Amino acid sequence: MKPVVPFSDLAAMTREIREAVDEGWDRLLQGSRFIGGEAVEEFEQAWAEYCGTRHAIGVANGTDALQLTLMALGIGPGDEVVVPSNTFVASAEAVVLAGATPRFADVSPRTMLLTPHDLMAAITPRTRAVIVVHLYGQMPDMDALSRTADKAGIWLLEDAAQAHGASWRGRPAGSIGQAGCFSFYPGKNLGAFGDAGAVVTADPDLANRLRSLRDHGRVAGSHYRHERVGMNSRLDALQAVVLMAKLARLDAWNEARRSIAARYQAAFASGPIRLVEDEAGARGVYHLAVARIPDRERVRQQLTAMGIETGIHYPIPCHRQAPYVRFASGPLPVSEAAAEQVLSLPMFPHLRDDQVARVCEAVFEAVTAKEVQIA
Ligand SMILES: Cc1ncc(COP(=O)(O)O)c(C=O)c1O
Structure with a gap:
C-alpha cells in the first residue's frame, strides 16, 4: 500500500534537475572523461566556495572522506579519536578503518549533539582528534567545542554528512574544523545518483595529501609515481554533474x-x-x-x-x-x-x-x- 505521507521523495528532486543532468551527461558521454576531469573540478570548486573553504576534494563516499582525512593527518594505530555515540556508525567506522581507536562520548539531552563537557570527559593523553557530527543537519556550539579541542591540543574534524548548508554563527558546516567531511549519498540534502563524498579544508598541504591519498598515493601530476599507500576513492564525473545541478537548488x-x-x-x-x-x-x-x-x-x-x-x-x-x-x-x-x-x-x-x-x-x-x- 502506498503511504499517505512518505518519509522522503527523491523523485521530486530528480524531476527539478533532470534537464540539467541530461545535458551534462550528454556532454560527458561525448567526451568519455568519466573519472576526474573538468566536471569534477568544476564541482570541487563550487563546493569549496559554497562551504567557504579554499579546497574541496571529491571522494567516493562520506566514510572515505572521514577515513582519508584521518590518514592525511597521520592519525592511526595507538591514537584515539573522540566520536559521539549518537551518530551513524560510519563516523566511528572510519576511525577503526584508519587504524585508530574510537573513544565514544555522550551527547546533550536537548540537542542530541556533542557538548564540550562530553568531549572533555572522553579525552585521554592518546587523543589526537574529535569528530564533531552535525547530526540531523544541526550544529552544536562550535565556538565552545573549538576552544575545548584547542585547549586539549587535538584536531577538530567535522562530520557534516547530514548538514550541507548548515551554519554556526554564519560559518558554514565543514569550514570550522581542520577539515569537513561530506557524504552525497542519494538521501542526503545534497545527494548524488549513487555514492559520492568530499572533504573541504582551508589547509593547502592537507588538501594535497588528500588528493594524493584518494588516488593510490600518486605524486601530483605523475601517472606512475606513488609517494604513499593510498586508496581508490575518486569522485566520478557522472556524479559531479548531478551534484552541480543539485547544488543550484x-x-x-x-x-x-x-x-x-x-x-x-x-x-x-x-x-x-x-x-x-x-x-x-x-x-x-x-x-x-x-x-x-x-x-x-x-x-x-x-x-x-x-x-x-x-x-x-x-x-x-x-x-x-x-x-x-x-x-x-x-x-x-x-x-x-x-x-x-x-x-x-x-x-x-x-x-x-x-x-x-x-x-x-x-x-x-x-x-x-x-x-x-x-x-
Ligand atoms: C553522520 C554520517 N557520517 C558518515 C556517513 C557516511 O557516508 P557514506 O554513506 O557516504 O559513506 C553518513 C551517511 O551515510 C552519515 O550520516
Whole structure:
C-alpha cells in the first residue's frame, strides 16, 4: 500500500534537475572523461566556495572522506579519536578503518549533539582528534567545542554528512574544523545518483595529501609515481554533474525543509511531543525532523497503520554495536535513552502543507491513544 505521507521523495528532486543532468551527461558521454576531469573540478570548486573553504576534494563516499582525512593527518594505530555515540556508525567506522581507536562520548539531552563537557570527559593523553557530527543537519556550539579541542591540543574534524548548508554563527558546516567531511549519498540534502563524498579544508598541504591519498598515493601530476599507500576513492564525473545541478537548488530545498520544521515545531509547541532542540547560534538544515517519544515502537506502528512513514536514527548507539563494544568505556545514558525514543518524521523539500498537517494530526492521535491506554 502506498503511504499517505512518505518519509522522503527523491523523485521530486530528480524531476527539478533532470534537464540539467541530461545535458551534462550528454556532454560527458561525448567526451568519455568519466573519472576526474573538468566536471569534477568544476564541482570541487563550487563546493569549496559554497562551504567557504579554499579546497574541496571529491571522494567516493562520506566514510572515505572521514577515513582519508584521518590518514592525511597521520592519525592511526595507538591514537584515539573522540566520536559521539549518537551518530551513524560510519563516523566511528572510519576511525577503526584508519587504524585508530574510537573513544565514544555522550551527547546533550536537548540537542542530541556533542557538548564540550562530553568531549572533555572522553579525552585521554592518546587523543589526537574529535569528530564533531552535525547530526540531523544541526550544529552544536562550535565556538565552545573549538576552544575545548584547542585547549586539549587535538584536531577538530567535522562530520557534516547530514548538514550541507548548515551554519554556526554564519560559518558554514565543514569550514570550522581542520577539515569537513561530506557524504552525497542519494538521501542526503545534497545527494548524488549513487555514492559520492568530499572533504573541504582551508589547509593547502592537507588538501594535497588528500588528493594524493584518494588516488593510490600518486605524486601530483605523475601517472606512475606513488609517494604513499593510498586508496581508490575518486569522485566520478557522472556524479559531479548531478551534484552541480543539485547544488543550484540546495538553498531553496534547505529553506523548504526549514519551513516544514517550523510547522512541526509550531504544531507541537504545546505537546504532546517535542522535536529535538536546535542550539542557539546554529542554523540547521533539517536533514531529519527528529522527535523523542517514550513509547516509540507503539506510536510508530500506529503511524504506519495510518499511512505515515517514519524512520529511526538510530536505534542502537555506536558503542552498543557488536564490532564497537570493545571500544566502549562505560555507559552513555543520554545516547542509550535516545536510541529507544527517537523517531524521525517525514522530511523532504517537496512535503506539502496538507501532508505536514496530516502527520501532526496522526502524531496527536497516536500519542493520545497511548495516554488513554495508560489511564
Ligand atoms: C553522520 C554520517 N557520517 C558518515 C556517513 C557516511 O557516508 P557514506 O554513506 O557516504 O559513506 C553518513 C551517511 O551515510 C552519515 O550520516
